Amino acid sequence: MGAAAVLTLELASLTTLVLLMLGVPLAWGLAYAKGWWAEVVGAVVSLPLVLPPTVLGFYLLILLGPNGPFAPLLSHFGLTTLAFSFPGLVIGSCVYSLPFMVQPVRGAFAALGQGAWEAALTLRATPLDAFFSVTLPLARGGIATGALLAFAHTLGEFGVVTMIGGDIPGKTDVLSIVIFDDVENLDWNQAGRISAVLALFSFLVILATLRLGHRTERT
Amino acid sequence: MKTTGFPLNCRALGFAAAALALLTVLPAPARAASTSIAVAANFTVPAKRLAAAFAQKTGDNVVLSFGSSGQFVTEITQGAPYEVFLSADAVRPEKLAAIGLASKSSLFTYAVGKLVLYSAKPGYVDAAGKVLASGKFAHIAIADPKAAPYGAAGIEALKALGLYDTVMSKIVTGKSIAQTYEFIATGNAELGFVALSQVINAKGGSQWLVPAADYQPIVQDAVLLKAGDNDPVAKAFLAYIKSPEALAVIRSYGYATKP
Numbered sequence: 001m002g003a004a005a006v007l008t009l010e011l012a013s014l015t016t017l018v019l020l021m022l023g024v025p026l027a028w029g030l031a032y033a034k035g036w037w038a039e040v041v042g043a044v045v046s047l048p049l050v051l052p053p054t055v056l057g058f059y060l061l062i063l064l065g066p067n068g069p070f071a072p073l074l075s076h077f078g079l080t081t082l083a084f085s086f087p088g089l090v091i092g093s094c095v096y097s098l099p100f101m102v103q104p105v106r107g108a109f110a111a112l113g114q115g116a117w118e119a120a121l122t123l124r125a126t127p128l129d130a131f132f133s134v135t136l137p138l139a140r141g142g143i144a145t146g147a148l149l150a151f152a153h154t155l156g157e158f159g160v161v162t163m164i165g166g167d168i169p170g171k172t173d174v175l176s177i178v179i180f181d182d183v184e185n186l187d188w189n190q191a192g193r194i195s196a197v198l199a200l201f202s203f204l205v206i207l208a209t210l211r212l213g214h215r216t217e218r219t
Numbered sequence: 220m221k222t223t224g225f226p227l228n229c230r231a232l233g234f235a236a237a238a239l240a241l242l243t244v245l246p247a248p249a250r251a252a253s254t255s256i257a258v259a260a261n262f263t264v265p266a267k268r269l270a271a272a273f274a275q276k277t278g279d280n281v282v283l284s285f286g287s288s289g290q291f292v293t294e295i296t297q298g299a300p301y302e303v304f305l306s307a308d309a310v311r312p313e314k315l316a317a318i319g320l321a322s323k324s325s326l327f328t329y330a331v332g333k334l335v336l337y338s339a340k341p342g343y344v345d346a347a348g349k350v351l352a353s354g355k356f357a358h359i360a361i362a363d364p365k366a367a368p369y370g371a372a373g374i375e376a377l378k379a380l381g382l383y384d385t386v387m388s389k390i391v392t393g394k395s396i397a398q399t400y401e402f403i404a405t406g407n408a409e410l411g412f413v414a415l416s417q418v419i420n421a422k423g424g425s426q427w428l429v430p431a432a433d434y435q436p437i438v439q440d441a442v443l444l445k446a447g448d449n450d451p452v453a454k455a456f457l458a459y460i461k462s463p464e465a466l467a468v469i470r471s472y473g474y475a476t477k478p
Contacts (some may be wrong), residue, residue, distance in 0.1 A: 067404040080357055081406040084391045166391030166402065167363065184289050186296075187364045 002004020032111035053159020253280035259307035261414035289366025302447025360411030373412030
């Protein structure tokens with residue numbers, strides 16, 4: 001259980017980090033973009049909310065595998081597939097948790113409007129500088145919410161990992177998988193213990209998210 | 220503005236009422252009896268064919284569910300409404316009978332399974348299984364040995380060949396023999412152990428029939444579950460599986476059958 005817990009935390013942390021780097025610029029683009037294509041991109045970003053994880057997992061199994069589009073790239077590193085590997089899980093988790101990062105951040109940017117950013121530009125800040133020293137700090141509430149939600153959602157990920165993980169202890173065996181295997185093998189004591197830990201931890205993360213929401217509303 | 224909501228709701232309500240009325244007026248379809256059956260994943264294709272043949276013969280419906288045998292035992296102990304269990308081993312049906320969840324007198328062996336080393340790549344698996352010792356693959360797929368008897372047989376075979384320790388770090392585990400096959404068929408695992416029935420009709424790929432001496436025989440037993448005690452359809456289906464016609468179908472998928 002210890003190794004699985006560490007692996008789960010690593011997966012959730014790394015996924016959140018990657019999503020901060022990819023999701024925040026994406027949310028910014030979506031918040032201010034005008035035109036039908038922004039809606040199309042927004043809809044694609046939200047797809048993992050409604051798609052069964054099995055659909056995502058199935059596509060990933062094909063895309064990350066030796067017949068997928070990344071196979072030539074992978075062969076440079078002596079790999080045939082990204083399935084059954086930690087990097088593969090990170091990619092899967094990023095897809096799976098993307099909307100949980102993008103939606104709150106997009107909302108925060110949209111609520112902010114472009115006024116402050118434009119004001120900074122008229123004071124001769126470069127666009128990048130204005131983004132990092134004005135827009136980002138003002139949207140920090142939404143970004144923190146997105147990061148917490150993405151983290152929590154990845155902690156609870158099961159379907160995608162089941163489809164592409166291959167149950168390798170210490171490499172792809174996250175807590176949710178260990179629970180499933182324990183239940184299947186009638187080890188309900190162990191399953192109960194891990195479930196309780198996950199439930200409590202998830203509760204705390206959601207509580208933190210809610211408190212954060214209240215704080216940013218008040219200020 | 221304030222009145223628009225109301226008539227709309229009214230119309231929706233009226234529509235729902237009309238639909239309901241229509242349902243009560245329409246004649247109920249003739250009720251075909253049916254039975255639900257838990258089928259070990261390796262037996263998926265023959266079970267579908269047997270169910271279709273049974274339905275055609277009797278007019279009764281057979282609802283099939285597929286999964287690993289271990290998964291089914293957990294579900295059955297929790298009151299899952301399956302009436303018949305086609306396990307991939309003999310131990311689990313026996314256990315269910317011992318705790319009163321299955322009828323001991325109904326136990327019988329419907330198939331004896333065979334283990335195959337399979338790859339989706341033509342020519343990859345040689346006729347003597349030497350590829351296992353070559354170590355040139357990155358992943359070998361095996362079903363979870365704790366939940367799937369074919370997985371346990373795969374591990375046994377590796378140990379019998381003296382290769383378990385060398386390939387251990389390359390093992391990826393499928394939740395059932397079906398997922399194991401999927402890992403191999405998509406090429407994510409170069410090779411792996413599956414049931415002969417899964418690949419007996421495969422076009423392309425390459426396979427090696429693992430010698431029976433390398434693993435315990437995979438004796439697959441069927442049993443009538445408690446939920447099916449009073450269901451004539453469940454009993455009729457079990458009887459049908461024992462018929463020479465059904466046994467011939469089962470053998471055509473590479474299983475052995477007991478006389």
